[in-house]
Amino acid sequence: MRRDVNGPGGSGSPKFAFVAWLAARDRLSTMDRISKWDHRVDETCVLCKREPESRNHLFFECVFSASVWEHLTKGILLSNHSNVWQDIVFIISDERMEGKKRYCLRYAFQAAIHAIWRERNKIRHNEKALPITAVMKMVEKGVRNKLSILRTKRVKG
Template sequence: MWKKLLKLRPLARQLSRKVINSGSGTSFWFDCWSQAGRLIELTGERWPMDLGIPINSSVESAIQLYRAKRHRAPVLQLIDKEVMRLRNKGLNNQEDLSLWRRENGDFKEDFSTAQTWNTIRTQAPKVPWFKGVWFSGATPRLSFMVWIAIHDRLATDDRISRWNPQAIVHCWLCQGHFENRDHLFFECGYSKEVWCELVKNLAGSRRIYEWLSVTREVVRGLRGKMETFLYRYCFQLAVSAIWRERNVRRVGESMLRQQLVSQPAWIGW
């Protein structure tokens, strides 16, 4: 994980910027304080020696050590202008400021995870089912499970059999059907009873248990705000509980009856 984070350093450099005050807390070569960007990317490893500014210098020490020269290389001329601009402006005793890029391209002092995520991610139109997955008050782990299920990316036996022909493909709950997502939620006799028992006071006389019908109902919602929230939350709890029970049976552990699985205390109400 740490190695993966280190690989994101080039991306992080594009999102940060330094404002010079004292210059003591900013690297002259590696931090983005200049309008030209990170100076080491312009010069490479050789030019710092020609300028007489050590590679580990802060902006403060670089301003103090630098002696103006007539450079021929355009890159060195640019750096000379940046150094002289700061020297003429003067440094102060305040700490340097770290700025972070926002979604609109501006840089602000406070770091926002949401703004940073929106800056680096690929934007896409909202899918029609998002209200049934990412709603206010939802439990993240349950929403994530439903999100995987909606994309049909759970490791059901029909998917496992594509790369492992010897895999058992029957339903681990009812033992009588080819296991796939739509059967597991909630056409299987076991899972159907769990689902219908869980939402019977919300759904009334309706007994909707096919996957597409249930997801449409979850997205559309019920008659009231509270009823809609409870229905969506029950849907996510049911998916999580049934998937857990299915995995428990798959590895040979003890099984639970439908009535126990549908109890709020067991499924994490």
């Protein structure tokens, strides 16, 4: 069964949804994929500098991205919290989960993926990346702002 990380009705941000869609299909140009075209590339994750970069490592097994994901979702997921890609996709695809909680998790998932991918690309292209605390605050604030906007607009559900 195909898991749709965007869910019915899409998400709140098309650019977040698009990057998450690419990640869900393992179509982002992670270093494990690039190395198939060019064997000379360094596959090491630029965020943790410990493991080879793959989709599953980058989202959310890397200590950098795991910290961002945990910061956003540990309080919501409690004992169900995971940093394993397949587990996360299963959790956020569970149609039995209460709608508001599922929306919040899906939006946090998309926002985290977008922010992590962006920070990864900054480093890959020799730009100055943000410290992890700044990334966590930025993503959390973005998610909170989105939810606040929905609340003020009185969006159903």
